[in-house]
Amino acid sequence: MKPELGVCYYPEHWPEAMWADDAQRMIETGITWVRIGEFAWSRMEPTPGDLHFDWLDRAIEVLGVAGLKVVLGTPTATPPRWMLEKHLDMLAVDANGQPRKFGSRRHYCFSHQGYIKECTRVAQIMGERYGRNPHIAAWQIDNEYGCHDTTVSYSHLAAKAFHHWLENQYGTIDALNEAWGNVFWSMEYDGFDQIEPPNLTVTEPNPAHVLAYRRFSSDQVVAFNKAQVDVLRPLTDVPLLHNYMGRELDFDHFKVGEDLDIATWDSYPIGFLSDRLEADDAQKTTFLQQGDPDMQAFHHDLYRAVGRGRWWVMEQQPGPVNWAPYNPAPLPGMVRLWSLEAVAHGAEVVSYFRWRQAPFAQEQMHAGLLTPNNRPAPGLAEARGTADTLAGMGTVTQVQAQVAILFDYASDWAWTAQPQGAGFSYFRLVFSAYRALRRAGLSVDFLSSSNFPTQGYKVILAPGLATLDSELEQRLSGACDLCVLGPRSGAITHDFQIPKAGRPGLSRLDCDVDLVETLPPNVHRGVIGGGAAQHWIDRLSGTGPDLLSFEDEAPALKGDGGLWYLAGFPDEALWDRVITMTAHQVGLSLHQMPEGLRRRETENHTFLINYNADPVIWNGHQIGACGVTIVKKDAPEER
Amino acid sequence: MKPELGVCYYPEHWPEAMWADDAQRMIETGITWVRIGEFAWSRMEPTPGDLHFDWLDRAIEVLGVAGLKVVLGTPTATPPRWMLEKHLDMLAVDANGQPRKFGSRRHYCFSHQGYIKECTRVAQIMGERYGRNPHIAAWQIDNEYGCHDTTVSYSHLAAKAFHHWLENQYGTIDALNEAWGNVFWSMEYDGFDQIEPPNLTVTEPNPAHVLAYRRFSSDQVVAFNKAQVDVLRPLTDVPLLHNYMGRELDFDHFKVGEDLDIATWDSYPIGFLSDRLEADDAQKTTFLQQGDPDMQAFHHDLYRAVGRGRWWVMEQQPGPVNWAPYNPAPLPGMVRLWSLEAVAHGAEVVSYFRWRQAPFAQEQMHAGLLTPNNRPAPGLAEARGTADTLAGMGTVTQVQAQVAILFDYASDWAWTAQPQGAGFSYFRLVFSAYRALRRAGLSVDFLSSSNFPTQGYKVILAPGLATLDSELEQRLSGACDLCVLGPRSGAITHDFQIPKAGRPGLSRLDCDVDLVETLPPNVHRGVIGGGAAQHWIDRLSGTGPDLLSFEDEAPALKGDGGLWYLAGFPDEALWDRVITMTAHQVGLSLHQMPEGLRRRETENHTFLINYNADPVIWNGHQIGACGVTIVKKDAPEER
Amino acid sequence: MKPELGVCYYPEHWPEAMWADDAQRMIETGITWVRIGEFAWSRMEPTPGDLHFDWLDRAIEVLGVAGLKVVLGTPTATPPRWMLEKHLDMLAVDANGQPRKFGSRRHYCFSHQGYIKECTRVAQIMGERYGRNPHIAAWQIDNEYGCHDTTVSYSHLAAKAFHHWLENQYGTIDALNEAWGNVFWSMEYDGFDQIEPPNLTVTEPNPAHVLAYRRFSSDQVVAFNKAQVDVLRPLTDVPLLHNYMGRELDFDHFKVGEDLDIATWDSYPIGFLSDRLEADDAQKTTFLQQGDPDMQAFHHDLYRAVGRGRWWVMEQQPGPVNWAPYNPAPLPGMVRLWSLEAVAHGAEVVSYFRWRQAPFAQEQMHAGLLTPNNRPAPGLAEARGTADTLAGMGTVTQVQAQVAILFDYASDWAWTAQPQGAGFSYFRLVFSAYRALRRAGLSVDFLSSSNFPTQGYKVILAPGLATLDSELEQRLSGACDLCVLGPRSGAITHDFQIPKAGRPGLSRLDCDVDLVETLPPNVHRGVIGGGAAQHWIDRLSGTGPDLLSFEDEAPALKGDGGLWYLAGFPDEALWDRVITMTAHQVGLSLHQMPEGLRRRETENHTFLINYNADPVIWNGHQIGACGVTIVKKDAPEER
Ligand SMILES: [Zn+2]
Ligand SMILES: [Zn+2]
Ligand SMILES: [Zn+2]
Structure with missing residues (x-):
């Protein structure tokens, strides 16, 4: 497999006059994939049933003609405001019993059947329109399931769905009472419909109750995803995929992954170190502008499993982001390092998020490969550099680890x-x-x-x-x-x-x-x-x-x-x-690695990946600061 | 008074076939008291009015015949799920205005008269059935009032009861306004029914308002308890008691205690050190597996006062618990030490919680004297050792302190x-x-x-x-x-x-x-x-x-x-x-004690109690690590 | 301008028999201004429409006759309890969607038109009664806008007012969508009435949405204030003012200030250091009993701008307060220091809060110049000392800074x-x-x-x-x-x-x-x-x-x-x-100042203000611990 580069692009954010130039510059950067469409529902269907796909037709055409393969996203992570008028109770409910309101994204409850029908409807429309479009080379369904703590909802509809789920699991209420040990504290139920979500209890709820609710909630995500898969499968021959989020554990990615062809994930190394790792202050300071040396690889290896061998990085951090407690810039070399590390672990595509920084709304401080006023940001040259390295290294083939x-x-x-x-x-x-x-x-x-x-x-x-x-x-x-x-x-x-x-x-x-x-x-x-x-x-x-x-x-x-x-x-x-x-x-042979240096073997290469801000010499190889050294297997790696 | 040992037992959690053997092993361990029933409402009355006391009859019989004195609990801390169908508004309401839902325990508002009637009804039934049963040697009413922050409820029913309580206290609204200084910030009321619970105010409420609400809330607990006392008194001649919780201060234990015969409390030394003491890290580390050297004695002395001399430890930690931030195991000797320390302070009974660790529900990680699969846990031998020590030391008599x-x-x-x-x-x-x-x-x-x-x-x-x-x-x-x-x-x-x-x-x-x-x-x-x-x-x-x-x-x-x-x-x-x-x-004679060593005098003994993980020599006495040295008063204690 | 001293007084808190003596002692202390009335609505109008101003007439008379100039406050920060019966929905709503209840102060939503009418009604009544009263020398409108986080309300009425505000700002919903970049995440609206306050969104809302809501909320405060200004202007010739709170940034003080004649603020140096400064522990310890050396001056200079040159300290901390996490007493000298520092920055009046400590309600632990039982508190002598200093120093004139x-x-x-x-x-x-x-x-x-x-x-x-x-x-x-x-x-x-x-x-x-x-x-x-x-x-x-x-x-x-x-x-x-x-x-000449020593120039004086607990010698001047040295401009200040 020959790894390729991609980028996330939002034609709806920019004047149509810029599209062709953007496409041309992507190609010049060495990018061959472009993901679009996943947040654009309000532009596809500004009011209920009033479809506007002409702009998307043209965007796909411009990108495709330039030589880019398009990943088209279903926009179901961002229902438009009018959706709430149709489905008053579609919002998820938080653990305090409050509806989670419109005004950002992922504002839906996985148990709302009406909303699921809207999602399959839009997937059907898109599938019929673009399923055989030669420029569409993959489909992304929804976006970052579970992000912003959205897997578990405590709505009345979720409670109702939970009753059915429990009935399927246990058959009788006596079986459930027995399985959960509800005799403890007289928690026995007389019927499934008495069982509420396990929030707001006086003290901790039965962990069996919680675990069941977590399983149920995960299954709701699987079902939500599958509903769109079932619609799209007959309409297209290209792969279906989803972009998972780092350290997002609230649903079973393996189960969602079973219904898809490729697993992809969104890799924000610096944000993750600041935001979701238990590392101590020293570790956080040392790797402040690089990210944790094991966090990305962990997810690469995990999603290789979720995708049964086929996986991408769908969103690769290209510069400072906006959402972590602290958002420093990557050190020079890190964008290329992250990209090559993904390749070492078997990524088919590494796709940067995003092409050009948006000048508005929530992510206006999230870097792109270009600045908001269309100048090259530091990530652009590193993407180009990555493309050059990839061009020189041939195929990368994964082998089963020991x-x-x-x-x-x-x-x-x-x-x-x-x-x-x-x-x-x-x-x-x-x-x-x-x-x-x-x-x-x-x-x-x-x-x-x-x-x-x-x-x-x-x-x-x-x-x-x-x-x-x-x-x-x-x-x-x-x-x-x-x-x-x-x-x-x-x-x-x-x-x-x-x-x-x-x-x-x-x-x-x-x-x-x-x-x-x-x-x-x-x-x-x-x-x-x-x-x-x-x-x-x-x-x-x-x-x-x-x-x-x-x-x-x-x-x-x-x-x-x-x-x-x-x-x-x-x-x-x-x-x-x-x-x-x-x-x-x-009988394993080990290689004790210095701090910040990591090693990954593929069939033909050994990658030496240096997360340190200084060069490292290891086993006769010099690996530059924030650099990657790729050793061909026929060359002597370790002496 | 000759101190005895007890244990908390849940026949409803185990096959009836095990009961007799359990009773036998209790006796072998030196245990003479057993507490049962306090969480079993759903088994006593699976649906409203459908009484099932046959199993409890048999359990009492098996235990009693084996030689155990039974403490029977009213199950009112755990209303069954069907109770909520009858009393829709019986849940307490938290300070944010949210009902505190079913799914654990203590899910009731002390101001709900309908629920209080249910409690007196079940107490009446139990009293009539077991009040003269020769095996029943004491009654426990409810369980751990106030635990899980349940004394204060902000429900509408509580507000209504508060109005009446205030009217009783103050007579006229003018008197209340004057007493509280409500002229300040124009907080004057025109009538009692305008006075809401003091939650969710813009900034801090009048402390007089808060204090009144706290007094009211405490009085509701007293009244709740007394309602069951009034039912049981005519039906039985054995003592009535309640098991209080450590550092639980939200109601006046002295006032509840006035209506009861014995005060008991639930002693979890290691959990308390982790969970509810301001001790610094060094102190918490030194006594991590022993508990704070003064915390238990403090409560022993306090509950001796609450019980007007008569008091027990109803639940004695026998191993690691499940509910503290960190749950290490007691050091060897500590279960015996805690037990003897209680005796030194005048406990009539020290009762372990619980006989056998439950394999299910919230407390499945809470140790018992036996493991879930019925093997001896470390606490069992220490209970036996305690019984041996007690057997050898004769009566223990308290004297008024100086x-x-x-x-x-x-x-x-x-x-x-x-x-x-x-x-x-x-x-x-x-x-x-x-x-x-x-x-x-x-x-x-x-x-x-x-x-x-x-x-x-x-x-x-x-x-x-x-x-x-x-x-x-x-x-x-x-x-x-x-x-x-x-x-x-x-x-x-x-x-x-x-x-x-x-x-x-x-x-x-x-x-x-x-x-x-x-x-x-x-x-x-x-x-x-x-x-x-x-x-x-x-x-x-x-x-x-x-x-x-x-x-x-x-x-x-x-x-x-x-x-x-x-x-x-x-x-x-x-x-x-x-x-x-x-x-x-x-003219008091003082004895400066080394860290972790404590001293308690009774009429005939001086107890030297060593909370340290190392032996201590003091005044010529060697006290082993986690050990207790009991000096007879006719022997020279201090040289 | 010759600076004067004032004090905040609550005749409604004390027997009428004490008023004349209080007035006399104020005069003896060197105080010439007294603020009253701002929390007394329940005494002015105990039930709707039933006006009781006789006591206030007499209080003004007693104070005025003694020689005091009266600042009369409108009581609109403390609507009486009956107001809620008339206006059920007048409470503000917090970010969690909960009404912020009666029981303290500032319990109103700035967007409630019914409540605004009540406020203009009471202002009208007061203006008509006292607007030409010779003892009334200034009016204060409301009290500490924004305090206790009250500027922003998430009520339905606020939402409705927000719609109109947005329509005025943007004209069309398309213009708003464009301005906010709502194409991002399909957040486009179809009409203004779909736009909710930006709370409880799934993840962060659009910052443009938040900023608009903050602007709107600030404008609501401006409008609220202006409604009373418009009523009082024709009825009186004396200045109108408001007392702002320190580090309160939730509304635009400049805009509120434009409608008023004088800006005043409430200065609690020790509370602010404990409560609302990022200072590190060392700084907080060094200045624990003095307050931060720059915090007061910052606000003095800010409110001089807000008042277009005319400003006061309306509430000056005179001893320990009650509301900060820790409430130590000022070091001897600090009350005088704070007062003179305010004068150095141009305060026309420094007014202490409060005359006598209240023995009841929320602020019973807030020191006054007198103790609750009417003895001199430490602040009294310092106020007297300040008056003496002021008497000796002639006029203080501000000059534009460099x-x-x-x-x-x-x-x-x-x-x-x-x-x-x-x-x-x-x-x-x-x-x-x-x-x-x-x-x-x-x-x-x-x-x-x-x-x-x-x-x-x-x-x-x-x-x-x-x-x-x-x-x-x-x-x-x-x-x-x-x-x-x-x-x-x-x-x-x-x-x-x-x-x-x-x-x-x-x-x-x-x-x-x-x-x-x-x-x-x-x-x-x-x-x-x-x-x-x-x-x-x-x-x-x-x-x-x-x-x-x-x-x-x-x-x-x-x-x-x-x-x-x-x-x-x-x-x-x-x-x-x-x-x-x-x-x-x-070409600025700088004077490097030692820690805790600050310098302020007026036309004729240089003030050297020593926040340290020890004396400082600087440039030949000795400035005592917690002392102020005032150097006449014709004297040599710096050598
Ligand atoms: Zn259209
Ligand atoms: Zn039955
Ligand atoms: Zn009247």
Whole structure:
């Protein structure tokens, strides 16, 4: 596969007279893809039923004729104001019971059937008009599901849909009461229609109730997306895709992804570091203008899994953004670095957001490749530079990694419902594992629990995996030489109960979680020989051998042959020890990486990616500040 | 009195086949009391009027026959879901005006008369059925009043009840306007029904309004409780009790306690340290797995007063809990230590919560004496060890202490309504005094302002006591050799005005508060000779002698004979000086205690209680890590 | 002008028998003005239409006969409770959609026409009764507009008024859609009545929408005030005024001020330092009992501009207050210092709040000149001392300063709507400039963008001035020798778009903002030669000369002749450099002031004001701790 570049463009924001020049400059920049249309409903249909697609016809034509492949978005993330007159109750409702009003975007409740019909109607119209248009090379459905905390709605319509969903899940109310343990605190229901969304309760609601509502809410997103897929499929032969948002965990991306052909995500490295990472101040300062060295790769690898191998960056940060607490500019080289890093992880397309900075509305301070008055912004030259590099490097082919991490959205919902300790977060735990693998120079695959290769991995990690039945245990064992579970793996059933067989309830390892402890951030439990656990401790018993022990001699890691269980949330030193131990057991070769330097192998290349503001020499290679060194596999990489 | 052990048990959570074995194991553990029933309404009455007490009959029988005394709870803290269909408006309303929904517990408004009738109905049914049952040895009414911030409701029904309450208090609206000073800001009312709950006002409401609402809300709890007492009294001869929650100050426990026979409280030392103490990080880390060394004793002494000598720990933490920000496990020995400490302070029964950890719902991560799969948890052996110790020590008899603290719930409401400084808290102030007395090795009694012994104390402290009339001043003087007031004692009238006679308005000491200052936490006002005041400064004048002075020569402590007034919120060093000075004046013998070691005297024993993770040697006694040394009074305690 | 003293008095709070004595003591204290009436509506009109002015007649008579000039307040900040029965929907609505209830003050929505009619009715009645009363020497309208966050209301009536306001502004909905860039995210409206207040949107609303709502809300305050002005003007010949609150920026004080004769403000130095300044802990500790050394002067200078030369302090803090997080007492001397500082800046009257501390309601802990039981509080002697000083110093005459700062309320609204960086605040930026000028010993004028002298300044600073058209650029250039803009000056159009001509779009300097960066507080961008920028960076290009450069050689200050543009938010060192550079260019003589010492020149005096708790010697003058040294101009001030 030969990676390409793209850009997000809003013809409706600019005079038509500029379009042709814009298209020409995109081509000159080395861009071959352009995404349009995803927020333009009010221009496609200014009043109900009054369709205005002529401008879009011409925009597609101008772009296509210039040589650009068009990704056309359905505009369903931005219903026009008139939609609310037709569907008075279409707004989502927040956890405080307030409707989330018009005036920005994503102002709809996923459970509003009337709005879903409007969405399929507009998708049908667009599909009929453009489904066979030769310039349309892909479709994007909606935009950034879940962004702005929009997956979960507490509306009356959501409550009603929840009743049906529960009835489908449980059949009878007695079954639900039993599954949730509603005998506790006399929470038993007499019928499904008594069950409200789990907000505004006096104290914490039943975590089984919360988890069910999170599952339901995720399913509503899947259904919403599928409704448009079903309309578009017969009308077009090109791929359907969606653009997911970084660290957005409120719905199951794997399930949405199953209905689509390509997964894409929106990568804002500097915004994410400022806005949604637990990194300490030192880390945030060091990488202030580069972004976290593992955050992008994590998502690249995750969406490669969501897209079953096919994935893009749909929106690549090209300069300072507007929405993070602090919005510094990328250091010179970073836009190219981010782009090439995506390519290293298998992106088919890296598409910049956006072509020209808008001079108005919410994102007027969000940089584009051009300034609002149409001059080149710093990102433009880096995009051109990226195109040059890509032109010189031939195809990039992904290979199955030796190690993988099982990633499970429902585990995040479960542990958010009941963190048990204020420092515990599923994402944080998995990310710490991912970081450790990357510090060891490894390439990593992500797996969904419902669907992964039946063999081929040396190691699979499944930290924090909430639910683990014997079928999954068996599949995991088959897929790898060594499976590392814990902490908090197999800790609950599907209905948020402690499993009758105990936690983690493994058939291949005698290991029981007798007790759980959570710790404040300043308290660490040291492990004999180095490293420590923090945040979370599973106190283990059982006959499985102790591979590591805490200083009080409690087991820190138990394991037998191909199955290990980690008894705490490891700090960096402990993760490094565990990774080294796995490497010894299964024969992985590790490459200890300096801070900020990362490594990614494809079939023919090794990418060395330097997030540091200074050059690094590693293994005989000099990698410039904010630079990428691409080593051909036939060349000697490591000495 | 010979202390006993108990446990909280939920037969409705487990197969009936397990009950007999459970009862047997309880007995083997040395447990003689079992509390049941308090959350089981949905099993007693699955649909309105459809009573199912057969299972409870059998549970009581099984437990009783095994030799256990049963505490039976009325299930009114957990109205079943069908109750809401009958009483649409029974939910409490939060300060933002939102109903507090079904889905956990305590989902009722204390002002809903319909719900109160349901509660007396179920109490009547239970009383008639079990009031003379020989196995029923006590009744618990409801559960943890006030927990989850449930005392104060802003519902329309509460507002209506408030009108009547005000009319009873003030007679005429003019009297109320005068009492509250409503001429200020034209807040005068034309009638009682215009007075809304004091939430959602533009800026702070009149503190007199807030204090009245807090008094009213407390009275609603008293009335709610009394309604069930009145039903049960004629139907049974065994004691009635309630289980209060730690640092729960929103209603007057003394007043609820007056209608009951025994006060019990729920003691979660580790959760409380994490969750509701102002301790600094160092203190929180040192005692992370033990709990604060004074917090439990404080409540033991307080509830001994609430129960007029009769009190229990109804729920004793047996391992990690689920509800604090961080939930570590108790160090080995702590469960026994907590139990014996309670005994030292006079507990008749220490009852563990709970027998077996539930595998479902909100508290599935709350340890029991047994694990969810029925294996011994660490607490079980410590309970057994406690039973052994108790068996060996004979009766424990309380004696009146030499020093006492006057504790006044309304003072907390007043100072919460108008803290004046962000660092001021009534509980924090009183707790600092209590700590100081305990650092000096003293046993302490608590007093309610309305009811205390007319003599016998050497010292009574009444810091922060909001209202002090001459009758109370006189009673205090009579009851002790030396009464220490201040800071902020006698600062307002019952209706939250500055007293016309000035603050504190003492008849026996010429001492006036001319000015009040509040200070940020990093600012201390040094006292000549050592120690400092923080948070709060009363600037004093008057002819009463200065016993201590601030560095600017303003009085820090004024006093004459039997009455002293402290001019600031003392830090530890200043408290220690003041306690030493009182000891010199009235002839108290002090025992300076090392950090974490505490001492409690009963008639025949001195208990030395070591909260430290290391052994301590004190006065020739070795007290093990997390251990208790009990010295017989005929043995030499202090050399 | 000979400055005088005043006091705020509430005859309705005290027995009539005390009034004459109070008046006598005021006169003895050297007080000549007394403000009354502004919260007394419930006593003027206890029930609708039932007027009771007899007590007020007598109070005015007693005060006037004693020799006091009376400021009479309209009581419209405190509508009585019965008003709500007449006007059910008069309450403002908060951003969460909740009505802001009765029970304190300012409980009205500025858009409620019915309430405005009540206000003009009461003003009419009062004007007719007292307009020609010889004791009434000024009128205050309402009290502290905007205080307690009351300018912006989200009520239905506000929404309706907003529609009309928008229609007036934009004429057609298409014009509005175009002006706001509503094509973005399909936010286009079909009619004005679809436009809701910008609260509760899913994610951030369009900043143009927010800015319009803020402008509208400010205009509602102006109209509210003007309605009473229009009633009173024909009925009286004495000045009309309003008392503004410190750091209250939610409406345009200049516009309200245009309809009035005198601007007054309420000065609470210690409360403000605790409550509304970004000062660090060290600064807050150093000046804990004095207040920030620049905060009062800033407001004095600002309100001198708002009052077009005529201004007072209407409420001067006389001791500890009740409303800040921490409320320490002023150090001895501070009440006099604050008073004389106000005089130095041109106050006609300094009026203490309040005469005697109230013993009831919300402000019972707010000190007065007398204690609640009528004894002298510390402030009384200082007021008397101030009167003595004033008596000895003759007239005080203001002169136009050499430097000025342009202050623009709409810029605060704009940058609050879209801060872009969490550390950016318009007030903070302007205040940092003001501090720097004062550190350099300069006297400062404030200017409103719509109205300032056409010449006479050496330097005008306009940092953060959101909108800068060529007309304003020209006027600024005419008015001074050197105008210093930036950072973030000229950054948006009136409708919150990036100007088509670019930012800042100057005609006299070739300087473009290509890119904007915002930085976390711990990150500084050093400037070659010293100093740094923080929070905000404008990355500049253009042919205008670089006067200062960042360490990466990007321009830090560009300028040419009379126009400079600063590329970042300066830290103290950078501000000092810039002020020094301006002084060199235009010939200003600077006086570097020690910490806490400030200097103010009038026609005949130089005031040296020492906020430090220790004496300072400066330029041969000894200024006592918390003292003021007043140097006659004919005496040698600086050697
Ligand atoms: Zn049309
Ligand atoms: Zn039945
Ligand atoms: Zn009347």
